[in-house]
Amino acid sequence: MRIAIDAMGGDHAPQAPVEGALAAAKEWPDTTLLLVGKPDAIKAHLGDNPPSNITVVEALEKIEADDEPVRAVRRKANSSMVVAGRLVKEGEADAMISAGNTGALMTTGLLVVGRMSGIDRPGLTAILPTVDGVGVVALDLGANMDAKPEHLVQYAIMGSRYRQKVHGIDKPRVGLLNVGTEAAKGNELSKAAFELLSEAPVNFIGNVEARDLLYRNCDVLVCDGFSGNILLKGVEGAAETVFSVLKTELMSSWKSKLAAAILRPNFRRVGKMMDYKRYNGAPLLGVGGLVVKSHGSSNAEATVHAIRQARTAVGNGLIAALADDLGGK
Amino acid sequence: MRIAIDAMGGDHAPQAPVEGALAAAKEWPDTTLLLVGKPDAIKAHLGDNPPSNITVVEALEKIEADDEPVRAVRRKANSSMVVAGRLVKEGEADAMISAGNTGALMTTGLLVVGRMSGIDRPGLTAILPTVDGVGVVALDLGANMDAKPEHLVQYAIMGSRYRQKVHGIDKPRVGLLNVGTEAAKGNELSKAAFELLSEAPVNFIGNVEARDLLYRNCDVLVCDGFSGNILLKGVEGAAETVFSVLKTELMSSWKSKLAAAILRPNFRRVGKMMDYKRYNGAPLLGVGGLVVKSHGSSNAEATVHAIRQARTAVGNGLIAALADDLGGK
Numbered sequence: 056m057r058i059a060i061d062a063m064g065g066d067h068a069p070q071a072p073v074e075g076a077l078a079a080a081k082e083w084p085d086t087t088l089l090l091v092g093k094p095d096a097i098k099a100h101l102g103d104n105p106p107s108n109i110t111v112v113e114a115l116e117k118i119e120a121d122d123e124p125v126r127a128v129r130r131k132a133n134s135s136m137v138v139a140g141r142l143v144k145e146g147e148a149d150a151m152i153s154a155g156n157t158g159a160l161m162t163t164g165l166l167v168v169g170r171m172s173g174i175d176r177p178g179l180t181a182i183l184p185t186v187d188g189v190g191v192v193a194l195d196l197g198a199n200m201d202a203k204p205e206h207l208v209q210y211a212i213m214g215s216r217y218r219q220k221v222h223g224i225d226k227p228r229v230g231l232l233n234v235g236t237e238a239a240k241g242n243e244l245s246k247a248a249f250e251l252l253s254e255a256p257v258n259f260i261g262n263v264e265a266r267d268l269l270y271r272n273c274d275v276l277v278c279d280g281f282s283g284n285i286l287l288k289g290v291e292g293a294a295e296t297v298f299s300v301l302k303t304e305l306m307s308s309w310k311s312k313l314a315a316a317i318l319r320p321n322f323r324r325v326g327k328m329m330d331y332k333r334y335n336g337a338p339l340l341g342v343g344g345l346v347v348k349s350h351g352s353s354n355a356e357a358t359v360h361a362i363r364q365a366r367t368a369v370g371n372g373l374i375a376a377l378a379d380d381l382g383g384k
Numbered sequence: 385m386r387i388a389i390d391a392m393g394g395d396h397a398p399q400a401p402v403e404g405a406l407a408a409a410k411e412w413p414d415t416t417l418l419l420v421g422k423p424d425a426i427k428a429h430l431g432d433n434p435p436s437n438i439t440v441v442e443a444l445e446k447i448e449a450d451d452e453p454v455r456a457v458r459r460k461a462n463s464s465m466v467v468a469g470r471l472v473k474e475g476e477a478d479a480m481i482s483a484g485n486t487g488a489l490m491t492t493g494l495l496v497v498g499r500m501s502g503i504d505r506p507g508l509t510a511i512l513p514t515v516d517g518v519g520v521v522a523l524d525l526g527a528n529m530d531a532k533p534e535h536l537v538q539y540a541i542m543g544s545r546y547r548q549k550v551h552g553i554d555k556p557r558v559g560l561l562n563v564g565t566e567a568a569k570g571n572e573l574s575k576a577a578f579e580l581l582s583e584a585p586v587n588f589i590g591n592v593e594a595r596d597l598l599y600r601n602c603d604v605l606v607c608d609g610f611s612g613n614i615l616l617k618g619v620e621g622a623a624e625t626v627f628s629v630l631k632t633e634l635m636s637s638w639k640s641k642l643a644a645a646i647l648r649p650n651f652r653r654v655g656k657m658m659d660y661k662r663y664n665g666a667p668l669l670g671v672g673g674l675v676v677k678s679h680g681s682s683n684a685e686a687t688v689h690a691i692r693q694a695r696t697a698v699g700n701g702l703i704a705a706l707a708d709d710l711g712g713k
Contacts, residue, residue: 242608285561297627298626
């Protein structure tokens, strides 16, 4: 198995992707990791004797975090992200992983790897953290801003197959993100999607509310890209803010500092539960190859998580199964 | 000034609204509080010598939390909520407050109190908590599921006037809820709304992201009712879940219990910051009278907050100012 890694993408590149790839290469000797980027920059973090299942692929350009996505993908044909996408397209790699510019990664999926036949709009997934540590696979989180009801059905089918193939959940419960649990709730899109999902070949459990997601009220959450993105950022922002305010408060006196020091392991456990990096590595579903988004702030450990997700997806034939489901063979 | 209070609405009714009204009656002797509901139930919590500025208004029916809104408002003409709305409509009260069924309250605003001239769709507001304790006024949070760009402009105008009249903010910054801060971001609705807001008579600062709301990146947040509701519930759910998980974790050993006991005042301060009840009392804007939503789980203290907001709004002539703004005289 061969996995291409954009070594230049993300806040901590190239160190985090390279160190993550090193750890993964040792853990999975059957997997070849193709580190795509500037060879010098990559080799500076590889050490003197990198494992034989690590290969450096030269790509001298880099897509920046604030580059305009479509323009960047079109113009920077020799960027680490686009080259990684091309490796997937040409069958040189079974998957690609990038922590770089999300918009550019979606564009790479669409323009370089190409849309899966039978899919109108690919969907960007993420795993939302849950109290039980299992997570909810949510899509779309921003690839498709003006979704149609049919798109949400495709998301439900693809998300279900992903949960089954990658997470081993047999009959994943599909929930429709809505403002209430009753069938008639919501906007025109969600009402129409509810009807279609009720007939779709998925285990549809009805509308679900954002409030209960952290208690895993479903396994696959489907939504349009706009409200999904708002949800994701709202939940991330709220959790981060609570921790940050708590930290400031606990550092406010010697007494609270002392007590907080005793509680450090407890805080760490709670922080870990809510930590997006732990759930790292969610795919862009609906493109013709496996394109995995790694969190922009990923460290080496988070990179390993993303590689693990990609390995499992490739090993279990996710893309072929999706093509089957969608009748696009 | 006369404020009608739905004494039967909310999780802790009639106790919470009645006790809140008692406290408010003592704090503001110039304000008459009309407690609307079953006289016996209300009197059980009023004590032997209620202040003279408390009046009980009989309403023998009650709208339940799970009643279908439009049907309930139409059929239960003698319910506490509808009677309170009628008091506003007929000029017997300057405002009404209810912690009951939100859908029914919106319907009461529309059908009983009546739409403000010049307004297509009223918007439900709430104050989202912020780290600095000031809060962001957000609308619409669920009154209007399929908003048009023009509706968002009306929300911006009404929300700005509300912040100015009730919170004393001179040039409130209006932000448009979006998936990124760049002008071209978002779905069809947000792109069109961005154009219109740029020309509108408000202090529009552009797109804002859900992630930064808790740091008060704007004073008035405008959004469609669907994504606004998703945001509100996502943020509420995340904050509550973090606290609940933290609590379980800190009660897991005698050592952590002890340290947590020392930190109790610190936790309380942080909890208070994120507590929606503290920001209680946000109006349904765009109806012809002041209709204030109190949080369903309000206690007496939260009820007092809602009464305070209503008093300030009435005292500063909010409704007349809005009618002026919207040219609907």
